[in-house]
Amino acid sequence: MFTMFAVASPTAAAPNSGPLQPDVTYTGFASYDTNPGGYGKCSYPDRSSTYTAGVGPGVFGGSLVCGGYLAVTGPKGTVRVEVVDQCAGCGPGDLNMDLAAFEAIGSPLEGRAPISWKLTDADPTGGLTYRSWPGSNRWWGAMQLTNSRYPVSKLEVSSEGSWKTMSRREDNYFLVSGVNSPPYRMRVTDIYGDTVVEDQVPMFESGGTYQGSQQFPQH
Numbered sequence: 001m002f003t004m005f006a007v008a009s010p011t012a013a014a015p016n017s018g019p020l021q022p023d024v025t026y027t028g029f030a031s032y033d034t035n036p037g038g039y040g041k042c043s044y045p046d047r048s049s050t051y052t053a054g055v056g057p058g059v060f061g062g063s064l065v066c067g068g069y070l071a072v073t074g075p076k077g078t079v080r081v082e083v084v085d086q087c088a089g090c091g092p093g094d095l096n097m098d099l100a101a102f103e104a105i106g107s108p109l110e111g112r113a114p115i116s117w118k119l120t121d122a123d124p125t126g127g128l129t130y131r132s133w134p135g136s137n138r139w140w141g142a143m144q145l146t147n148s149r150y151p152v153s154k155l156e157v158s159s160e161g162s163w164k165t166m167s168r169r170e171d172n173y174f175l176v177s178g179v180n181s182p183p184y185r186m187r188v189t190d191i192y193g194d195t196v197v198e199d200q201v202p203m204f205e206s207g208g209t210y211q212g213s214q215q216f217p218q219h
Helices: 057-063 099-105
Strands: 026-033 052-055 069-074 077-086 095-098 113-120 129-132 140-146 152-159 162-165 174-177 184-190 195-201 209-211
Touching (some): 026 099, 077 095, 077 099, 099 113, 140 152
Parallel strands (some): 052 077
Antiparallel strands (some): 052 095, 129 140, 129 209, 140 174, 152 162, 152 184
16 A cells, blocks of 8 residues: 655664554654555555554564554644555554655654554544455454454454454454354454453344444543
């Protein structure tokens, strides 16, 4: 998705080189993308109405950070962006933002801007949304979690009296297999370790969505 206008510094200062850590402030540089849209590595539909960003491979964490909102501060101010992609050229504290978001914190003429940022509340309306992968069926499927207050770290399905952890793909979908047929009882864990349980979650072969009733608490 992201074609970088300026390559971000791979050595920008950051607290660590691993996956996103909540309640930690990162520092680095922002660049911008002149061709935003949907279906980056997080596999989201068009996000042209939302400020968006890509993060470095380490922070991306195999899609762990997808859907997370970041409060980004630069020379011109602060803006909230949703993580929708990985930025291959970004260091741990760097971001590649869409042009509109970048203009709120820096000057496009300069190509990049020093920034600090941290995870923030996505401020969702309603419960988590469960999106089925097109082609899913009663024996195999894939599920994506959206409209989450914070990034989702784990998805489990209740089957035969126990919780089974579903594997996560880098495209931000969880594989749902080896469990009872839908509808499912699902337990979802966020990056803070909080959990919600949703009963009767369907799996749509056409790739539809199901609006749940449960949402993570604020931090």
